[in-house]
Amino acid sequence: MRVTRSTHSSDGTTPFHCVGLTVVLLIALAATTAHAGRPYPFDETGYLGAATLMPEWSATMGRERAQAPLLDACLADEDRCPSYYRGLRRLLTSAATLDGYRQISLINHYVNRKRYRNDRTEQIETPLAGEPLTYRSRWATLEEFVRRGGDCEDYATTKYYLLRRLxxxxxxxxxxxxxxxESHGYHAVLAVRFDGEVLLLESDNTIRRGSRHRYRFIYSINENGIWDHAGSQDPQPAKETSA
Amino acid sequence: MRTLIFAALCIVTGAVWADTTTAVVKVYSLDVKERIQNLELIDVTAEKPVDEQAAKLEPDLEAILDDVAALEEAE
Known part of the structure; x- marks a missing residue:
């Protein structure tokens, strides 16, 4: 009996079919990941210096420290709470009993429920141009945000203050x-390094992981430092205006 | 005399080298300062509505937020 070896399988597929299928799958994979960003680099890349080098942020941290004793007193004794801190007291005392991820989730939702209020702007002399221009507003402290609301960077900083409290x-x-x-505007989120992952806390209630975002990171701040991410990623922003 | 000339050369070379180093440090500091000033000028005001697809809070966490909201509304 003569046995003929054939590259055709019993269902009629050939190696060419397999290669074609692989190419199609790779194209589909590339298409689905085309809008993904790079994971936030939670390391020392781009470290610019101490947070005190950013005057507005540094001043906000100073006001935050000055206002903190009132919240400390409120947390220790409800009778010493101003009325605007009663809700916050309930939030922080309840959150203290939760595990880390549920704390993050609770704080994210709490802050996102707050009233959105666009920054007021001020006229200042820029040190670079020497001409007046409309300057971004200051950052809000926790007390300022609780009493007045704020805009997206205030949402991110308030989550920061509350998680520090926890x-x-x-x-x-x-x-x-x-x-x-996507919206062609500047936006602020809070990055949290938690349980081996980096979480991005959004003002739309989502908590993004890894590269599931469409952002180009510009810079980061916390109480300790400033990190510049420009140059470590691809396309430049088209313009520097608000959304 | 040779020792004197050699010492003078060392001093001049050292002074030139020190001046260059200082200049580099100054340029670097200025770059960082300008960069930070530019970063702080960025106007961050994007508003994002709540995403209906975002994960819902667990009922016990929702209950906490309801309590908090009631206290804040009573203010």
């Missing part, structure tokens, strides 16, 4: 300013 380390938290390729 015992998260400064080194595991950074407020990250990003360029949002």
């Amino acid at each position: 015992g998260f380390a400064t080194d595991d938290l950074r407020v990250v300013v990003t360029w949002d390729g």
Whole structure:
């Protein structure tokens, strides 16, 4: 009996079919990941210097420290709470009993429920141009945000303050300013290093992991430092205006 | 005399080298300062509505937030 070897399988597929299928799958994979960003680099890449080098941020940290004793007193004794801190007291005392991820989730939702309020702007002399221009508003402290609300960087900083209150380390938290390729505007999120992952806490209630975002990271800050991410990623922002 | 000339050369070379180093440090500091000033000028005001696809809070966490909201509304 003569046995003929054939490259055809019993169902009629050939190696060419397999190669073709692989190419199609690779193209499909590339298409689905085309809009993914790079994971946030939670390391010392781009370290610019101490947080005190950013005057507005440094001043906000100073006001935050000055206002902290009032919240400390409120947490220790409810009778010493101003009325605007009663809700916050309930939040922090309840959150203290939760595990880390549920704390993150609770704080993210709490802050995102707050009133969005666009920054007021000020006229200042820029040190570079020497001409007045509309300057971004200051960052808000926790008390200022609780009483007045704020905009997206205030949402991110408030999550930062609250997670610090719950015992998260400064080194595991950074407020990250990003360029949002979808809305073509600057946006701020809180990056949290937790349980071996980097989580991005969004103002739309999502918690993004890894590269599941469309951001180009511009810079990050926390109480300790400033990190510059420009130059470590691909396309430049098209313009420097608000969304 | 040779020793004197050699010492003078060392001093001049050292002074030139020190001046260059200082200049580099100054340029670097200025670059960082300008960069930080530019970063702080970025206007961050994007508003994102709540994403309906985002994971819902667990009921016990929702209950905490409801309590908190009630306290804040009573203010």
